[in-house]
Amino acid sequence: MLSHIDINNQPTMVDISEKLDSQRRAVAQTLIQLPPSLKPYLHGEELILKKGPVIQTAIIAGTMAVKKTSDLIPFCHQIPIESCKFEIEIDPTLMVIITCEVKTHYKTGVEMEALCGASVAALTIYDMCKAVSPQITISQTKLLTKTGGKSTFKRVPQPLYGLVLTGGKSKRMQQDKALLKYHDQPHAKYIYNLLNNYCEQVYLSARKGQWQHTELAALPTLIDHYDDMGPLGGILTALETHPDANWLIMACDLAYVNTGTIEKLMENYHDHVVATCYQNPEHGFPEPLCALYTPQALQQFQRAKTAKIYCPVKVLQMSDCYFITPGLAQELDNINTPDEYQRVRHAHN
Ligand SMILES: Nc1nc2c(ncn2[C@@H]2O[C@H](COP(=O)(O)OP(=O)(O)OP(=O)(O)O)[C@@H](O)[C@H]2O)c(=O)[nH]1
Numbered sequence: 001m002l003s004h005i006d007i008n009n010q011p012t013m014v015d016i017s018e019k020l021d022s023q024r025r026a027v028a029q030t031l032i033q034l035p036p037s038l039k040p041y042l043h044g045e046e047l048i049l050k051k052g053p054v055i056q057t058a059i060i061a062g063t064m065a066v067k068k069t070s071d072l073i074p075f076c077h078q079i080p081i082e083s084c085k086f087e088i089e090i091d092p093t094l095m096v097i098i099t100c101e102v103k104t105h106y107k108t109g110v111e112m113e114a115l116c117g118a119s120v121a122a123l124t125i126y127d128m129c130k131a132v133s134p135q136i137t138i139s140q141t142k143l144l145t146k147t148g149g150k151s152t153f154k155r156v157p158q159p160l161y162g163l164v165l166t167g168g169k170s171k172r173m174q175q176d177k178a179l180l181k182y183h184d185q186p187h188a189k190y191i192y193n194l195l196n197n198y199c200e201q202v203y204l205s206a207r208k209g210q211w212q213h214t215e216l217a218a219l220p221t222l223i224d225h226y227d228d229m230g231p232l233g234g235i236l237t238a239l240e241t242h243p244d245a246n247w248l249i250m251a252c253d254l255a256y257v258n259t260g261t262i263e264k265l266m267e268n269y270h271d272h273v274v275a276t277c278y279q280n281p282e283h284g285f286p287e288p289l290c291a292l293y294t295p296q297a298l299q300q301f302q303r304a305k306t307a308k309i310y311c312p313v314k315v316l317q318m319s320d321c322y323f324i325t326p327g328l329a330q331e332l333d334n335i336n337t338p339d340e341y342q343r344v345r346h347a348h349n
Pocket residue numbers: 165166167168169170171172173177205206207224228229230231232233234235250251252253289334336
């Protein structure tokens with residue numbers, strides 16, 4: 001029998017009286033697209049309107065809503081809320097990203113509380129901004145994660161494909177970087193296997209006939225649709241081949257990447273940005289050749305090609321990205337010359 005229906009087929013609150021307490025956490029998110037007419041009211045991370053500070057008010061409203069969830073949703077239990085945190089970010093396109101995290105130590109989960117909090121915070125922003133313009137869209141209210149209790153939930157990119165960029169000419173290295181060994185196999189194959197643990201399908205990105213008669217020949221490959229465009233040509237080929245996919249994209253000359261490098265990208269997956277990517281710890285620029293792209297990347301790369309911008313760093317600099325920092329400074333070093341290669345080999349041994 002369903003626990004939401006009683007013996008008379010009437011709806012009922014799930015009986016949790018016999019359940020034991022456990023630590024629980026839920027994170028929900030919602031997005032609000034504000035129109036450009038609100039731009040003049042933006043002061044740093046706050047929107048100041050006649051009615052008051054919008055973001056601060058939304059956080060207060062959202063927190064109150066979290067505590068009131070069981071009053072609003074008929075079969076929600078009253079849950080002792082032990083922590084409620086909001087993060088509200090406004091991106092350059094005036095997309096407001098509301099994230100609400102709720103914790104409790106109780107018999108049942110707090111996902112409804114997190115969703116309710118995010119929703120009411122969004123409605124509060126709507127209410128405060130509508131006098132300037134009602135051209136506001138609230139969208140994509142969703143649960144991001146839920147832990148504790150019987151089942152854990154985590155939102156994952158779907159579908160997720162992998163791409164190992166190998167189409168370069170390795171001029172500086174004077175031998176194919178994709179075939180160099182940092183572990184016990186050609187490094188392109190090592191990265192291919194690494195990505196395969198997360199992706200539905202992984203491809204090498206290469207020029208026509210490039211890996212004939214090598215260990216890489218047997219791996220599924222996407223042949224560049226565009227010549228002389230460098231990695232951008234390979235990335236664009238992949239994005240065009242599966243336009244609805246998310247992509248983990250990695251260059252074959254990243255000697256230090258490991259499971260942790262990918263886990264961190266996956267943990268920070270956000271479907272409303274163009275890419276989740278590492279930020280170079282020294283120079284601050286985004287690292288496009290070790291990144292998790294969403295389907296929004298296709299349009300950005302096509303635009304770049306039309307504008308004759310072939311540098312993937314520039315494409316990401318012009319895009320809305322979610323930045324993360326590498327664990328170790330060297331984690332994303334690409335190895336381009338025989339000297340660098342020897343140094344890595346020495347360090348390994
Ligand atoms: N698919 C594809 N990948 C490329 C292309 N050019 C470079 N790449 C890959 O992009 C990554 C970074 O490129 P570079 O560091 O310039 O590598 P490279 O061009 O082989 O090396 P150099 O010839 O020394 O510049 C490497 O994984 C390359 O294999 C290309 O035209 N097509």
